[in-house]
Amino acid sequence: MKKLTMTLAAAAVCAAAASAQPQLRPDNIDEVLAAMSLEEKAVLLVGGGNRTFGAGENGIIGSTDNMVPGAAGTTVSIPRLGIPATVLTDGPAGVRISPTRKNDEHTYYATGFPVGTALASTWNTELVEEVGRAMGNEVLEYGCDVLLAPGMNIHRSPLCGRNFEYYSEDPVVTGFIAAAFVNGIQSNGVGTSLKHYAANSQETNRMEVDEIVGPRAMREIYLKGFEIAVKDAKPWTVMSSYNRLNGPYTQEDRDLLTTVLRDEWGFDGIVMSDWTGPRHTDAQVHAGNDLMEPGFAAQAEEIVAKVKSGELSEADVDTSVRRMLQYLVKTPHYKGYKYSNTPDLKAHAAVTRQSATEGMVLLKNEDHTLPLKGVNEIALFGITSYDFIAGGTGSGDVNKPYVVDLMEGLDNAGLKVTDDMKNMYVAYRTFKEAEGAANHSSQGWGKAMLPELAVSRRAIDHQAEIADIAVLTLGRQAGEGHDRLIDNDFNLSAVERQLLDDVADAFHARGKRVVVIINTGAVIETASWKNKADAILLAWQPGQEGGNSVADVLTGKENPSGKLTMTWPMSAIDHPSSLNFPIGVSGSKDFFGRRHDVKNYDYTLHSEGINVGYRYFDTAGKEVSYPFGYGLSYTTFAYSKPTVKATKDGFEATVTVTNTGSVAGKDAVQLYVTAPASDIEKPARELKAFAKTRKLAPGESQTLTFRVDNYSLASYHESNHSWVADKGVYNVQFGASVADLRAAAKYTLGNTLTWETNDIFHPSREL
Ligand code: BGC
DSSP states (O other), X not given: OHHHHHHHHHHHHHHHHHSOOOOOOTTOHHHHHHHOOHHHHHHHTBOOOOGGGOTTTTSSSOOHHHHSTTOSEEEOOBGGGTBOOEEEEOOTTSOOOOSOBTTBOOOOOOOOOOXXXXXXXXXXXXXXXXXXXXXXXXXXXXXXXXXXXXXXXXXSSTTOTTGGGSOOSSHHHHHHHHHHHHHHHHTTTOEEEEEEETTOOOSTTTTTOEEEOOHHHIIIIITHHHHHHHHHHOOSEEEXXXXXXXXXXXXXXXXXXXXXXXXXXXXXSEEEEOSOOOOOHHHHHHHTOOBBSSOOHHHHHHHHHHHHHTSSOHHHXXXXXHHHHHHXXXXXXXXXXXXXXXXXXXXXXXXXXXXXXXXXXXXEEGGGOOSOOSOOEEEEESHHHHSOOOSOBGGGOOOOSOOOOHHHHHHHTTOEEOHHHHHHHHHHHHHHHHHTTTTOOSSSSSOOOOOOOOOOHHHHHHHHHHOSEEEEEEEOOOBTTOOOOIIIIISOOHHHHHHHHHHXXXXXXXXXXXXXXXXXXXXXOOTTTGGGOSEEEEOOSOOTTHHHHHHHHHHTSSOOOOOOSSOEESSTTOSGGGGGSOSSOOOOOOTTOOOOOOBTTXXXXXXXXXXXXXXXXXXXXXXXXXXXXXXXXXXXXXXXXXXXXXXXXXXXXXXXXXXXXXXXXXXXXXXXXXXXXXXXXXXXXXXXXXXXXXXBOTTOEEEEEEEEEHHHHOEEETTTTEEEEOSEEEEEEEEEETTEEEEEEEEEESSOEEEEOOOOOXXXXXX
């Protein structure tokens, strides 16, 4: 630190003496670059350290505390050249900064928006863009320059601990939802960071694990979403992941960061590393990882030393520095934006309340149990009802001003919760919190979920006597650094099972209904117990207004129109990936830190290839609990006969959706394509596009238009490392889910089309 600071100062003095100092402008980037010393270039490529790593000790210059306390990281300033420092902040569900500051009475809470899975389940790109606009406004008004989001990794396994931050098992949903989110955020003149690039499929040993993935799965599943978002939305930055990929760290992988991202897709922003310590900084720079975050003095020193020794070319350094300068001139800090620190939190609370309802998925609704009718008193069960989970843990958590729990939400909606349950659960919560149960999270850092409370059968029977209906919430928490477990996490715990059994038994015996609310960021087991509930509403982790959002759906103020963006399997191990996923695997390094080459810890084989999610279940005809794309509504929809017309580079399809029920609602229509026979295996069908109607009144219709180009019909052929769209007839299907296809038409491609790519991503172990 000292050495580098002195070198920098000396360089600045020499340069100052030698010439007038250009000040950074969008049109003089090369001039500024030419005026920079090697040391200055090196520090610009290394972040300013952050609080986690001890700002000022490991960091190089400054820290987020000097700028925006609690933000994830900074880039450094070089005042003599008019280069400002900028601020990078998490994360996908809102701006993650410290809510309070030393000697400052003002608070800095940020809106806790719905998590990634909830947003994606809206299937509504306009709405996601609107959420992005609101969130981006908070980025800007809290003095930040880049939001470290969206999270775009694929739900390869339902057990990945960060699935709540990500969107889907499908790259097309992931790509288009991410593009909408990026467009919304960036409309504020701040940046985004697509993360974690790429194949960051597990949390277990995430900093070291070598994800072994073949070229086809890489291209079709793990990269496709990033490709769509890069091309559609021009994000300012991309975050390279922690893990290795077929050998090297992604951060040191030039094929990934330059050949594919820039040369093939045309990305022109910066790549920053995920928040790790020094690795091979020269390899990172050469690969095209322009910015090392959070930033350590040793990294800048290494850049200087490696250039001097000839192991790193100064041309590579200049390429990254030029990109950094191009990034900097776009930022609010460069433009001197006077941020207010007072974003309109009230207006944004309304955005999160409404958007959360649209992502909620009605899984079951026997005999129109919902919306609630003639209900005076509700017996509200489940600790989560009283301690609602707004979002996941880790860097994806947000310091939000409040969380509306379900008890409060029902109360706000004028629905009465029985006093007995209210008193019992609130006392339990208070007791557990005082005990510190919420502070020790095994579900990632952040507030832990409280253990479920066992309620006596006598108490439940009494509730069934006095209340009109039972509402029971099942909650789950997960987050960064941990994958989920099957027992007591994916599966219900014994206490939850007993509670559900007793509640169903007691209420059904008296002819009363049971509604289950699932308050989770990711998939849980439902097959074994769904028959016990009359209605099931998947509320996700719906943000700080959660209880109000759920109440809006329960009362029918809002009609749920969310649909699943991932398969809900019968069991946790039904996904082919479960053969190669860390289920119960723990540390593999011995006392001396030697590596053991343990499967699913030190390396993970993606042997299932492209058989991820519905591509597997649908093709194999394997039973699921709820299929990809599934979700009910309080109304019903019919689809017309579709049209498919060839365009100059693909086809345009239309289908008219009519609300055939008795209340207003929206529907998400999914366009799947079955490709003609080819010399490689194809899934039974793949999602290629989707669209959502506006709110249709009963009897009202809307014609939806879908555009699909031939390139997106192509599959990746490893034999000639090319995307190939085979000639022949494509069956275009319009579905309410992948298992509920309601209309179809044909598209014929006269000639086989081929797009050649670079021959890369060879698995480093046999799959
Ligand atoms: C996470 C990133 C996050 C970064 C900064 C990392 O540990 O993986 O998603 O943006 O920290 O907080």
